[in-house]
Amino acid sequence: MAIGTVCAEDCPVELTLRLVGGKWKTLILWELMLSPVLRNGELIRRLPGITSKMLVQQLRELEEDGLVVRTTFPVVPPRVEYRLTDLGVSFRPVMEALCSWGEIWKARNLA
Numbered sequence: 001m002a003i004g005t006v007c008a009e010d011c012p013v014e015l016t017l018r019l020v021g022g023k024w025k026t027l028i029l030w031e032l033m034l035s036p037v038l039r040n041g042e043l044i045r046r047l048p049g050i051t052s053k054m055l056v057q058q059l060r061e062l063e064e065d066g067l068v069v070r071t072t073f074p075v076v077p078p079r080v081e082y083r084l085t086d087l088g089v090s091f092r093p094v095m096e097a098l099c100s101w102g103e104i105w106k107a108r109n110l111a
Contacts (some may be wrong), residue, residue: 031047067084
């Protein structure tokens with residue numbers, strides 16, 4: 001698809017942005033890329049400003065979309081861990097490219 005072409009509903013760019021868009025999903029994915037296994041409380045500590053309800057909602061959506069896997073351990077109290085799926089791990093180069101581009105933009109516009 002040529003740049004400048006209006007994306008249709010099935011446009012891969014639009015689909016990707018729908019899957020990881022919003023304030024929290026990319027940050028959750030980034031934290032899981034930095035630490036391969038995290039528990040709910042650890043994610044809340046690493047994401048200042050996120051509510052427990054919002055974290056659970058975003059994690060459920062990422063799980064439904066196949067980017068995150070949730071593992072529950074049958075202990076008291078229940079222990080739940082989150083990690084990236086292979087599909088989630090495959091998103092890392094995209095995240096790194098976004099990070100690099102953001103650094104370039106910041107250097108040009110905030111200098």
